[in-house]
Amino acid sequence: MLKNNPKDRSKIIVRGARVNNLKNVNVEVPRDKLVVITGLSGSGKSSLAFDAIYAEGNRRYLEGMSSYATQFLDVSAKPDVDKIENLTPTISIDQKSIARSPRSTVGTLTEIYDYLRVLYAKVGVPHCPHCKTPLEKITNSEVLDDMLDSPDKTNIAILAKLNGKDQSLK
Amino acid sequence: MKSVSQLGYARIRLRGKIMSLTEALVQNEIENDEPCNAEIVIDRIVLNKKNPDRERILDSIETAFKLGKGVAVVIRDNETEKMYNRDFVCKKCFFEVADITPKHFSFNSPEGACQHCSGLGVIKEIDEDLLIPNKNLTLAEGAILSWNKSGGRSSVLSSGNNILKMLGDKYGFSIDIPVKKISREHLNIVLYGSNDPNIIFEGVIPTMKKKYEELNSNYLRSEIEKYMIEKVCPLCLGKRLKGEYLSVLVAGKSIDQVVDLSLVEFSRFLGELEKANLSSAKKSIILPLIKEMKARSAALQNVGLGYLSLSRSANSISGGEGQRIRLATQIGSELSGITYVLDEPSIGLHNRDTEKLIATMEELCEAGNSLITVEHDEQIIRRADWIIDMGPGAGEEGGEVIFSGDLQKLLKSKTVTAQYLNGKRHVGDRKKARKGLGKFIKIQGATEHNLKNINVNLPLGKFISLTGVSGSGKSTLVTDILSKGLAKYFFNTKEAPGKHKKITGMENIDKVISINQAPIGRTPRSNAATYTGVFSLIRELFADTEEAHTRGYDASRFSFNMKGGRCEDCQGEGKKKIEMHLLPDVYVPCETCSGAKYNQRTLEIEYRGVNIAAVLDMSVSYALVFFKNSKLVTEKLATLEKVGLGYLKLGQSAVDLSGGEAQRIKLATELSRRATGKTLYILDEPTIGLHFEDIRKLLGVLDALVDKGNTVLVVEHNVDVIRNSDWVIDLGPEGGSGGGEIVFEGSPAELKKCKGSWTGKYL
Numbered sequence: 001m002l003k004n005n006p007k008d009r010s011k012i013i014v015r016g017a018r019v020n021n022l023k024n025v026n027v028e029v030p031r032d033k034l035v036v037i038t039g040l041s042g043s044g045k046s047s048l049a050f051d052a053i054y055a056e057g058n059r060r061y062l063e064g065m066s067s068y069a070t071q072f073l074d075v076s077a078k079p080d081v082d083k084i085e086n087l088t089p090t091i092s093i094d095q096k097s098i099a100r101s102p103r104s105t106v107g108t109l110t111e112i113y114d115y116l117r118v119l120y121a122k123v124g125v126p127h128c129p130h131c132k133t134p135l136e137k138i139t140n141s142e143v144l145d146d147m148l149d150s151p152d153k154t155n156i157a158i159l160a161k162l163n164g165k166d167q168s169l170k
Numbered sequence: 171m172k173s174v175s176q177l178g179y180a181r182i183r184l185r186g187k188i189m190s191l192t193e194a195l196v197q198n199e200i201e202n203d204e205p206c207n208a209e210i211v212i213d214r215i216v217l218n219k220k221n222p223d224r225e226r227i228l229d230s231i232e233t234a235f236k237l238g239k240g241v242a243v244v245i246r247d248n249e250t251e252k253m254y255n256r257d258f259v260c261k262k263c264f265f266e267v268a269d270i271t272p273k274h275f276s277f278n279s280p281e282g283a284c285q286h287c288s289g290l291g292v293i294k295e296i297d298e299d300l301l302i303p304n305k306n307l308t309l310a311e312g313a314i315l316s317w318n319k320s321g322g323r324s325s326v327l328s329s330g331n332n333i334l335k336m337l338g339d340k341y342g343f344s345i346d347i348p349v350k351k352i353s354r355e356h357l358n359i360v361l362y363g364s365n366d367p368n369i370i371f372e373g374v375i376p377t378m379k380k381k382y383e384e385l386n387s388n389y390l391r392s393e394i395e396k397y398m399i400e401k402v403c404p405l406c407l408g409k410r411l412k413g414e415y416l417s418v419l420v421a422g423k424s425i426d427q428v429v430d431l432s433l434v435e436f437s438r439f440l441g442e443l444e445k446a447n448l449s450s451a452k453k454s455i456i457l458p459l460i461k462e463m464k465a466r467s468a469a470l471q472n473v474g475l476g477y478l479s480l481s482r483s484a485n486s487i488s489g490g491e492g493q494r495i496r497l498a499t500q501i502g503s504e505l506s507g508i509t510y511v512l513d514e515p516s517i518g519l520h521n522r523d524t525e526k527l528i529a530t531m532e533e534l535c536e537a538g539n540s541l542i543t544v545e546h547d548e549q550i551i552r553r554a555d556w557i558i559d560m561g562p563g564a565g566e567e568g569g570e571v572i573f574s575g576d577l578q579k580l581l582k583s584k585t586v587t588a589q590y591l592n593g594k595r596h597v598g599d600r601k602k603a604r605k606g607l608g609k610f611i612k613i614q615g616a617t618e619h620n621l622k623n624i625n626v627n628l629p630l631g632k633f634i635s636l637t638g639v640s641g642s643g644k645s646t647l648v649t650d651i652l653s654k655g656l657a658k659y660f661f662n663t664k665e666a667p668g669k670h671k672k673i674t675g676m677e678n679i680d681k682v683i684s685i686n687q688a689p690i691g692r693t694p695r696s697n698a699a700t701y702t703g704v705f706s707l708i709r710e711l712f713a714d715t716e717e718a719h720t721r722g723y724d725a726s727r728f729s730f731n732m733k734g735g736r737c738e739d740c741q742g743e744g745k746k747k748i749e750m751h752l753l754p755d756v757y758v759p760c761e762t763c764s765g766a767k768y769n770q771r772t773l774e775i776e777y778r779g780v781n782i783a784a785v786l787d788m789s790v791s792y793a794l795v796f797f798k799n800s801k802l803v804t805e806k807l808a809t810l811e812k813v814g815l816g817y818l819k820l821g822q823s824a825v826d827l828s829g830g831e832a833q834r835i836k837l838a839t840e841l842s843r844r845a846t847g848k849t850l851y852i853l854d855e856p857t858i859g860l861h862f863e864d865i866r867k868l869l870g871v872l873d874a875l876v877d878k879g880n881t882v883l884v885v886e887h888n889v890d891v892i893r894n895s896d897w898v899i900d901l902g903p904e905g906g907s908g909g910g911e912i913v914f915e916g917s918p919a920e921l922k923k924c925k926g927s928w929t930g931k932y933l
Contacts, residue, residue, distance in 0.1 A: 095489030
């Protein structure tokens with residue numbers, strides 16, 4: 001029976017919004033579209049976009065979490081709106097929401113720097129900061145391969161340097 | 171050596187000879203020598219090339235490395251000896267790097283951060299010139315400012331002078347000659363202390379530094395900070411990481427060189443790396459990394475941020491840039507079914523870059539997301555699928571949806587927005603360009619950032635627009651060089667302006683006022699009336715009433731931020747926060763004052779039948795009529811109305827103000843100061859957040875200023891403002907290293923004909 005009357009989900013429907021200076025606004029916003037809200041400054045654009053639609057979408061989404069989790073989140077109070085239909089979770093991208101610490105850079109904000117760090121750690125070639133010659137290191141199997149290069153029946157001794165490096169061994 | 175036997179090894183090599191451990195112990199006792207060059211023999215084998223015992227050898231090597239702390243020795247036939255090192259080691263100077271992991275490249279982790287500046291790249295240091303600003307004074311007269319200014323107590327100065335006198339006697343300088351005549355050597359003793367261990371005096375600067383690190387009081391710290399200047403860290407030269415990690419190279423470039431590239435160059439670098447000749451193992455590691463970085467870098471370039479470098483610090487990017495960075499990262503998240511709410515993403519974007527931004531937004535829509543953006547930009551409005559127009563007025567006169575539909579329908583409607591879009595109204599029509607005063611401020615040889623040694627002439631008495639695509643060097647020229655240079659000249663500020671040869675013509679103006687994009691106070695205790703200073707005047711009016719005189723109330727009684735007149739129950743906030751623990755906090759009006767912010771006694775004082783709380787509830791336009799008898803009050807209120815804030819309530823707290831409103835309050839405050847007719851106003855994108863109608867009002871205000879002989883310089887992308895200016899300077903042609911040159915200087919009409927200019931194209 002429900003199938004005969006599928007609900008139209010192509011629009012976000014706002015009914016009776018009275019946030020800040022909004023005067024009982026009813027409006028329909030098409031979904032999956034680029035929608036512009038314009039008007040004089042102070043005419044209530046931000047109130048409709050942020051304080052009504054964003055706040056409600058964010059609140060509904062966060063309320064879905066357990067009450068234990070919500071106490072750590074900044075869940076806003078229910079905006080003064082009669083109802084909003086067909087709303088999906090909302091994400092706000094405003095001008096303030098960026099971390100402004102001297103420890104963040106464009107690289108860390110976009111996480112490109114994290115990838116770059118891995119890149120340098122994996123394939124970077126270290127050089128001596130003083131004489132600029134490349135530094136080298138070797139893995140166990142490379143030592144073994146090197147050993148196997150010597151002729152058959154060679155007497156080989158493997159030694160560990162004490163070298164005064166480790167005092168506990170003395 | 172005994173513990174070696176406890177570890178279970180039988181043989182050892184001492185001074186090049188392999189012997190059993192007991193032998194070694196005996197020999198060691200005879201010679202009573204430190205076992206300086208001893209090696210434990212882990213394993214001895216005869217190599218069988220056909221079928222080597224790989225596992226045993228690998229095991230032994232591992233043990234050798236472990237015991238030898240990363241160094242192992244292999245001897246062949248008791249003759250050839252070879253050393254292996256598991257750590258990175260320099261063959262020439264034996265410099266070692268233990269391990270290289272991603273965290274060593276993070277300037278936010280102690281492993282990688284430069285130890286001197288702890289990864290910030292800059293460091294605060296006491297500056298000699300700030301400490302001794304007047305080198306003509308003698309030490310005895312108090313040349314050292316920090317000693318001179320110790321709260322009027324002469325004891326510090328005199329005891330300081332005693333110390334200096336003793337130093338002077340010892341090293342042979344006089345404290346009664348001007349500082350500039352004291353030799354460098356002697357001055358260093360005073361400032362940094364001497365090497366003589368018998369002298370307790372550490373020197374002025376080390377003492378202050380020590381104090382700065384130990385002090386807990388913010389006030390005293392800020393006192394010392396007055397003598398400090400931010401300098402690039404001398405150890406890492408602003409590169410933030412330790413030297414050993416800065417010399418790790420990929421394709422010949424260190425990580426600090428890579429992050430200093432602009433994103434356009436960065437993508438090119440990644441492309442080259444992709445094609446580079448590397449072993450297949452390495453390739454399979456880096457390819458997924460490169461792919462991810464390339465995608466993110468491309469997304470950032472698509473929102474018009476290609477000129478940014480990865481090293482750009484987050485506190486130096488503008489709000490609009492920050493918003494676009496977030497937008498670009500959202501695309502990477504590949505979510506669908508989300509409603510994104512944006513607040514003017516086009517802020518600070520040149521028209522050319524706006525098109526890229528629209529493409530990005532459309533991409534998000536195509537991925538199945540809804541985008542709701544608050545916007546005034548004509549280009550974006552024209553490309554939107556659906557437009558909602560709010561109005562008709564502002565504040566109390568607004569709050570209604572006056573139009574909702576697509577562009578075609580909007581163009582046929584009669585809203586103010588529609589009239590501007592279909593050309594029935596214009597933001598302003600300039601009849602004639604002003605002649606100006608014939609005098610100039612000249613900036614010569616500007617080379618800061620990407621500026622390419624340019625000379626800029628600013629004609630005084632004109633309305634000047636500075637334009638150019640994002641990253642072309644507009645802000646560098648205006649903020650870093652001009653504003654700071656003039657501020658140094660007029661107000662003696664300590665910040666050094668950006669690199670340039672000189673600025674001439676400063677004598678032709680007597681004041682500079684620059685209004686930037688920073689928000690006004692974000693505290694609920696600040697509001698439009700307190701910020702513009704009009705509230706102090708109103709408080710005085712109240713204090714001047716007969717009743718206030720009888721009761722002995724002064725102006726401070728009428729402040730809701732001070733004890734006395736305010737309601738103590740809510741401490742002047744008018745509302746109370748009730749913590750609901752599991753539910754969100756709820757604000758309720760204070761029961762005692764019912765939201766009036768003042769106590770009953772204060773509210774009894776009335777000025778022309780209205781109490782102070784009612785004044786805070788007036789709109790600017792209403793207050794303008796109400797206070798018409800007080801000239802000082804109306805002057806300030808009139809400027810607020812002129813910039814289009816007539817609807818604003820006097821008591822509206824700063825936190826509730828929109829970005830555009832906050833900026834215009836700042837503008838109004840500056841405008842209400844008496845214009846001298848020789849003032850230079852520098853405005854950074856004043857049209858941010860303004861509707862066409864508001865821009866028209868704003869242009870009226872600015873035009874009036876120029877007509878009085880002042881000069882207005884705006885950094886602006888708005889085509890209407892550019893069209894209405896007398897003189898346009900266009901920087902470019904591209905952003906980043908492709909910019910920094912002057913493309914055009916002249917009137918807007920000529921700019922239209924200029925082919926190389928992106929701005930001209932959009933005019």
